[in-house]
Amino acid sequence: MTGDGLDAAFTIRLSDHFRLDIDLAIPPGRTVALLGPNGAGKSTAVATIAGLLAIGSGRISLGGEILDAPELDVFVPAALRRVGVVFQDYLLFPHLTVLDNVAFGLRTRRIPRGEASALAHELISRFGLEGMEGAKPSELSGGQSQRVALARALAAEPRMLLLDEPLSALDVTTRARMRHTLADHLRDFSGPRLLISHDPTDALLLADEIHILEDGVITQTGTADDILLRPRTQYAADLAGSNLLEGMAHGGAVDVGTAMVHIADRQIEGPVLISIRAAAISLHLDRPEGSQRNSWSTTIWRVEQMGSRVRIRTGPPLPLTVEVTEGSRGELGLEPGRAVWIAFKATEIGVQPG
Amino acid sequence: MRRRPSSSWLLLAAVVFAGGCTGGGSSAGTSTATGTIVVSAAASLRDAFEGIAAEYEAANPGVRVVLNLGASSALREQILEGAPVDVFASANMANMDPLVDEGMIEGAPVIFASNAMVIAVPNGNPGGVTGLPDFARDDLLVGLCQPEVPCGSLARDVLSSSGVVPLVDTEEPNVRALLTKVEAGELDAAITYLTDIASAGGAVEGIAIPDVQNATSLYPIATLARTSLHAEASGFVAFVLSDAGQAILARHGFTPP
Amino acid sequence: MIALGVVGLSVFVIPLVGLVGRVPWSDLPEILTTDLVIDAFRLSMIASVSATAISCVLGIPLAFVLARVEFPGRGVVRAIVLLPLVLPPVVGGAALLFALGRRGVVGEPLNSLTGLVLPFSTWGVIVAATFVAMPFLVITVEGALRTMDRRFERAAATLGASRWTVLRRITLPAIVPSVVAGMVLTWARAFGEFGATVTFAGNLQGRTQTLPLAVFVALESDRDAAIAVSLLMVVVSLIVLIALSDRWWGRVS
Numbered sequence: 001m002t003g004d005g006l007d008a009a010f011t012i013r014l015s016d017h018f019r020l021d022i023d024l025a026i027p028p029g030r031t032v033a034l035l036g037p038n039g040a041g042k043s044t045a046v047a048t049i050a051g052l053l054a055i056g057s058g059r060i061s062l063g064g065e066i067l068d069a070p071e072l073d074v075f076v077p078a079a080l081r082r083v084g085v086v087f088q089d090y091l092l093f094p095h096l097t098v099l100d101n102v103a104f105g106l107r108t109r110r111i112p113r114g115e116a117s118a119l120a121h122e123l124i125s126r127f128g129l130e131g132m133e134g135a136k137p138s139e140l141s142g143g144q145s146q147r148v149a150l151a152r153a154l155a156a157e158p159r160m161l162l163l164d165e166p167l168s169a170l171d172v173t174t175r176a177r178m179r180h181t182l183a184d185h186l187r188d189f190s191g192p193r194l195l196i197s198h199d200p201t202d203a204l205l206l207a208d209e210i211h212i213l214e215d216g217v218i219t220q221t222g223t224a225d226d227i228l229l230r231p232r233t234q235y236a237a238d239l240a241g242s243n244l245l246e247g248m249a250h251g252g253a254v255d256v257g258t259a260m261v262h263i264a265d266r267q268i269e270g271p272v273l274i275s276i277r278a279a280a281i282s283l284h285l286d287r288p289e290g291s292q293r294n295s296w297s298t299t300i301w302r303v304e305q306m307g308s309r310v311r312i313r314t315g316p317p318l319p320l321t322v323e324v325t326e327g328s329r330g331e332l333g334l335e336p337g338r339a340v341w342i343a344f345k346a347t348e349i350g351v352q353p354g
Numbered sequence: 355m356r357r358r359p360s361s362s363w364l365l366l367a368a369v370v371f372a373g374g375c376t377g378g379g380s381s382a383g384t385s386t387a388t389g390t391i392v393v394s395a396a397a398s399l400r401d402a403f404e405g406i407a408a409e410y411e412a413a414n415p416g417v418r419v420v421l422n423l424g425a426s427s428a429l430r431e432q433i434l435e436g437a438p439v440d441v442f443a444s445a446n447m448a449n450m451d452p453l454v455d456e457g458m459i460e461g462a463p464v465i466f467a468s469n470a471m472v473i474a475v476p477n478g479n480p481g482g483v484t485g486l487p488d489f490a491r492d493d494l495l496v497g498l499c500q501p502e503v504p505c506g507s508l509a510r511d512v513l514s515s516s517g518v519v520p521l522v523d524t525e526e527p528n529v530r531a532l533l534t535k536v537e538a539g540e541l542d543a544a545i546t547y548l549t550d551i552a553s554a555g556g557a558v559e560g561i562a563i564p565d566v567q568n569a570t571s572l573y574p575i576a577t578l579a580r581t582s583l584h585a586e587a588s589g590f591v592a593f594v595l596s597d598a599g600q601a602i603l604a605r606h607g608f609t610p611p
Numbered sequence: 612m613i614a615l616g617v618v619g620l621s622v623f624v625i626p627l628v629g630l631v632g633r634v635p636w637s638d639l640p641e642i643l644t645t646d647l648v649i650d651a652f653r654l655s656m657i658a659s660v661s662a663t664a665i666s667c668v669l670g671i672p673l674a675f676v677l678a679r680v681e682f683p684g685r686g687v688v689r690a691i692v693l694l695p696l697v698l699p700p701v702v703g704g705a706a707l708l709f710a711l712g713r714r715g716v717v718g719e720p721l722n723s724l725t726g727l728v729l730p731f732s733t734w735g736v737i738v739a740a741t742f743v744a745m746p747f748l749v750i751t752v753e754g755a756l757r758t759m760d761r762r763f764e765r766a767a768a769t770l771g772a773s774r775w776t777v778l779r780r781i782t783l784p785a786i787v788p789s790v791v792a793g794m795v796l797t798w799a800r801a802f803g804e805f806g807a808t809v810t811f812a813g814n815l816q817g818r819t820q821t822l823p824l825a826v827f828v829a830l831e832s833d834r835d836a837a838i839a840v841s842l843l844m845v846v847v848s849l850i851v852l853i854a855l856s857d858r859w860w861g862r863v864s
Contacts (some may be wrong), residue, residue, distance in 0.1 A: 052765050078768040091766040095784045104780075156770050252781035427831040495713070495731060500814060502832040523731040524813025525820075527827065531810070539714040540730050 004028045004102040005192040006160050010058025010068070012048055020044050020216040022058075025201070026160070026192035033195040033207030037235060041216040042196045046164045049194065050085050051078030061161050062192075079108075084158030087099075087310060090149040092137035097147050098124065099133040105156025123151045125184075140172045143178050161186070167202055179205055200239040211234050225297040231275055232353050242275040242350075243320050248325040249351070262293040264346045273352050278311065278323035280348040284341040285332055295343035300336050303329070314342055383557040389583045391590060392438060394429040396445035396573070397528050398505070399468060401553040402606040403443070409602070410593045417586050425503040425528045428445030433458065433578065441590055443573060445469070445504040446549075450552060450574045460581070463574035466594050467608040471512050471568050473561040474536050474546045474554075481542030482562060486513060489520035492538040494542040497532050501526040505532075508569045509545035533558065547571070552607035572611065629843065634842050635835040642839040644793035650817045651840070655802060656738065658821055662801035663794050666748040671790065674752035689753075696746045698819075701843035703742055704810025711738065711811075730805035735812035736819050747800055751793030755786040795855050799848060 005027040008240035018151070020041040026032045036042055047053035049060060051067065054075055060068040062083070067076045084105075092101050099120050106116035123165040124133055128221045137145060146166060146299035153161065166182060167175045185208055186193050198205050202222040203210050212220045212227065212235065220232045228244040237244035252276055261274060282288070288295055302313040310329045312322045322342060334340070367416045398425050406420035413598050422429070422439065426449040433453060442459075444450045444464070450463050475483050481494045489496050498520070499506030506525065513520055523541070526532040533550055535541045537557045551560035575594055577587045593599045600610060635642070642648065677689055695703050711718040711729050721727055729735040763785070767777045806825040812819040814828065822844050829837035 050765075050769050052768065078765070079773055081769075081770060082771070085766070085769040086616070087762070087766055089762075091762055093763060104767070105770040107727065108773070108776055110768075152770065286851050329700075425780060425831065431831065495728070497813065499729075500828055500831075502828060522815065523818075524815050525828075526814060527809065535708075535730075535813075538708060540708060540712040 004063050005030075006049070006060075006062050006194065008049060008058075008060045010048065010055040010060060010166060012044065012053070012056045014044060018039055018216055020048075021218070022048075023127040023218065024221075026194060028191050030209065031186055031193040031195055031207045033197060033199060033203035033210045035197055035210055035239070036213035037198060039215075040213040042198070042213060043164070045213070046085070046162060046196055048160055050083050051081040057340055063131045065125075082156070082159045084153035084161050085168050086146075086153050086157055086161070086163045088206045089169060090145045092140075092145060092148055095138050096136075096138070096142075097133065098129065098135050098140070101137065101148060102155050104152060107179045109156070120151075120155060123155050127151045141174075143174045144168065146178055147181070150182070154185075154189065158191070160191045161189055162196070162290055163193070164196045165302050166195070166200060167200065168197070182206060209317070212239075229275075229350055232273065232352075237275055238274070241278045241321075241323060243278065243281075244272055244273060244275050246271070246316075248272070254348075254351075256318060258316065259296070259351065261318075262346045262351050264352055268351060268353070270353070275350040276320070276348060278321045281320060281322040281342055281344040282336065283312070283314075283322055283324060283328070283332060284343065287341050288343045290343070291345065292343040293346040295341055297339065297341050300334055300340060303334060303336060314340065374376055386590045389586050390418040390420055391581070391583050391586045392420045392422055393441040393443065393590060394433065394437075394439045395423055395443040396426045396429070396504070397423050397530050398547045398549055399423070399443055399573070400443055400530075402467075402549070402603050402608060405602045405606070406594060406599050409598060410590055411588035413593075414586070414589065417589070419590065421527055425499075425505075427503050429598060438580070438581055440587040441575065441577055443575040443594070445573055446508075446571050447574055447587055448507075449504065450576065453576075453578075458579055460577045460584075460588075464591070464595060465572045465611040466569050466575045466599075467573045469547045469549050469573065469608055470568050470579065471508055471545055471563055472548045472551055473563060474533065474544045474551060475542065476536055476539040476563060479559060479561075480539065482544045485561065486516045486518045486563065486567065487543075488543060489513060490518055492521055494522060495523045496539065497524040497526055497535060497541045497544045499529055499532055499546075500527055504571060505529045505545075505547060508528075508571055511569045512545060512563060512567055515562075515569075527543055533598045546583040547607075549607035552605075572609075573602045620639060629840065630841055630845065633838050635839060638835055639839055641844075642836050643843060645836075647816055647820075647845070648836075648840055649827060652843070654733065654817075654820065655822040655844075657733065658736045658740045658804075658808075659798050659801040660745075661737045661747075662744050663798045665737070665741045665747040667790070667794065670745050670748040670793075671752055674749050674756060674806045677749070678753045678756035682862055685718060691750055693746050695743045696750075700743055700804065700806030701810050702716065704739060704807035707739060707742060707811040711735075715806045731813040731815065731819060733812075733818055736808055736821060739807040739811045740804045743804050743807050744797040744801040747796040748790075748793040751789050751796065752786060755789030756782075759785050774856065791855065795852065803844070 005025060007025050009023040011019060011021050022045055024032060034042060034045055044053065048055050055068050055070060057070055059066060062081070066072065066074050067081055068074065084193055093104065096104070099117065102123055103116040103120035106119055107113070121133065124130060125226060127150070129144060129147055129243060132140065132144065135202040140148065167178055170178055179202065186206065195203065195207055210227055211218050211222065212233065214233060214235050220227060220236050227236055228240040231240050231242055231244055234244050245256045247254040247261065249263070249268045249272045252263060254261045254263055254272060263274065296317060298314045298316060301315045301319065308326055310324050310326060312324060312334060314320050314322060320342065393403065393407070400601060403421055407421055411417060411419055426444040426446060429442065430444070430449040430452060433442060434456065440451065442450070446493045453459050454463065473486070475481065481488070488494060498509045501507055501510060529546055529550055532544050533546060533554060536544050537554060551558060562601055577584070577591055620820050642729065670827060677685065689751060708730060710716050713719065713722050713728055713730065716731060727834065729738055764777050764781050767781045774782065805827065808819070808821060809824055814824050826837050826840045829840060
């Protein structure tokens with residue numbers, strides 16, 4: 001379908017217990033994120049698309065050229081694929097200078113030293129790294145390393161970009177800053193771009209389309225909004241900071257087993273998935289006044305600090321994840337074991353057929 | 355009140371003293387002594403002395419003989435450095451003299467055997483060696499013992515008295531190493547002791563050297579003054595000099611002194 | 612800890628002190644300039660340096676095969692390569708003699724074809740030294756290849772590097788410290804080799820008598836010369852080891 005883009009539909013079996021099933025297509029100029037927890041198979045996906053690992057069955061093609069098709073006995077090794085990879089730890093060659101690192105992909109294509117050097121200089125300026133040409137990777141900061149890694153990948157004039165956890169090695173503040181830099185550079189690249197990450201913010205902010213990978217299987221695809229508002233798995237729901245429940249809908253109420261949740265949609269019937277954002281649930285010390293259709297008394301099970309937000313897990317009759325501010329936690333004295341009332345509006349509940 | 359030692363104590367004491375006592379002079383080869391003696395002997399004496407040691411041990415059940423074989427010069431150095439040796443049998447007087455000078459010898463050394471030199475060649479004589487002049491041939495691989503050991507210095511005496519200037523390819527540290535290479539065919543000729551041909555048991559052939567050019571080695575033997583086992587040590591020396599010992603030596607190619 | 616360390620150090624220092632204490636200082640220049648010593652020094656340097664060079668040329672590819680190529684019996688092959696480390700050198704020399712001597716399994720055909728005779732020649736000294744010393748290089752380089760981070764090689768592949776380019780620009784530079792360390796060990800072992808040399812190559816001044824052989828020979832007749840030459844060997848070895856110690860020890864560890 002995408003003559004110029006990446007077409008990857010394949011399976012690979014790594015062991016008795018692990019199998020990776022991928023089916024994605026990326027047109028040129030689009031960024032797709034492969035998002036999933038550790039162990040989901042993300043690094044295997046990187047290795048297979050980069051050409052460092054052969055698939056078991058299926059096909060990978062890029063720009064119309066078949067890169068890997070076991071049934072056709074075709075396998076193009078990494079060195080010939082022109083897939084530019086930015087690795088998680090950057091993997092800048094420690095014994096080469098920044099200039100030689102960036103020029104590496106040019107020299108491997110027999111471009112003479114002088115010309116390669118000039119092109120590398122250009123890229124180095126474009127990435128704001130003038131003056132660092134002679135430095136060794138060990139002398140660079142995290143942000144600088146990331147830019148050199150990207151410059152090195154781009155210098156080789158790849159047909160697509162594959163970024164493996166490009167920001168996870170950075171500290172929080174640098175990461176936020178680099179996310180914007182990365183977004184700019186990705187936009188400038190005209191080919192397909194595949195971003196692998198476990199951090200939802202990266203995916204949500206950098207990608208046009210997100211594929212969620214769990215246990216070797218893609219469990220949901222869609223835009224950021226699709227995922228956030230209509231998560232289909234617990235992982236996706238957790239990403240969105242949501243609670244995800246399965247139940248039977250009838251006449252505006254969903255039976256989730258241990259409780260009845262009132263929803264706004266009175267028409268929908270049958271098995272459904274409902275999601276309630278953690279921030280949309282409120283906690284009270286006494287039975288709350290107000291228009292919330294859903295409220296009950298429960299106890300606090302677990303309290304977890306997450307930056308300036310606090311995640312609280314409440315207990316029976318229906319365990320839910322609730323997000324409150326630091327202030328509220330202090331004010332209400334929210335500690336494990338405390339009896340509280342929770343409440344949330346029917347209109348805050350996302351419903352999709354299960 | 356002091357108790358008189360009981361008779362059983364006296365008996366035990368007597369046995370202990372008797373055991374520790376060095377036995378008196380003995381006829382050749384037998385004594386009532388026990389212990390282990392270390393005999394340093396020139397490498398060329400290996401086979402002969404192994405036989406002699408075995409017979410000596412058989413005749414003297416309490417005695418064990420440990421043979422320390424090597425180049426006489428190396429053995430001499432060991433003794434000078436204080437090695438705990440009881441008997442020294444050297445391949446020449448040159449290596450015995452320094453010990454005599456240092457007063458390390460009990461009594462005087464006695465010559466117990468003599469050994470002449472011979473040309474040793476591999477079986478089948480692949481180099482076609484006929485005599486000493488062949489040692490000057492360029493196309494042959496020939497070896498001698500290194501000049502610092504008796505075998506080497508004697509070989510050089512033999513060659514110079516016959517007027518041959520040899521083209522030597524190796525100077526082995528001892529006779530055994532030299533013989534091994536001749537046996538293996540890696541050397542075409544070497545000059546060794548006459549006894550070595552016998553001890554090689556058919557693995558090498560010998561070509562005689564004319565008596566007038568030949569050199570003879572006189573082998574002295576002596577007990578070390580430092581030995582703590584005088585009876586055993588001198589008993590061993592006596593056995594070497596006895597008819598039995600001499601017969602064993604003759605069997606291995608030595609000639610009487 | 613420190614006390615034990617000092618005791619450990621004394622194991623090495625005390626024999627050195629013993630040697631230095633007996634050096635005939637006044638005769639030293641005279642002894643060290645004799646033909647015997649000069650010849651032995653020249654042969655030792657030729658043999659040890661050649662053995663190191665040959666070990667690199669043959670040993671590095673061998674290390675690659677052992678580290679990177681999976682084949683049945685690889686463990687056995689590795690054990691055979693390391694055998695000279697365990698065998699008494701004289702046994703090694705005897706094995707070389709029976710294999711490469713004039714009547715040897717390989718030596719005999721070699722001799723009839725080319726007229727080449729290895730025993731009692733300087734080449735024989737080099738062969739003996741290489742035999743005992745090469746395992747050091749192989750084991751050091753193989754260890755480096757096994758423990759190096761292979762991800763850099765993969766990154767290079769994604770940048771279009773062929774297998775030869777990866778080897779040349781990524782792998783070999785990564786193992787250079789270990790190769791240097793291996794070369795130092797190899798040189799040191801070859802320099803000090805005695806048993807295999809005397810058994811295989813024999814002993815002749817100017818042709819096969821290396822410094823260790825000269826010491827051995829001198830011990831029997833000229834004690835002072837033996838000590839002087841021993842001192843020479845110690846000094847040369849210390850110079851090489853110290854000159855390279857920071858370079859290779861720092862980088863390997």
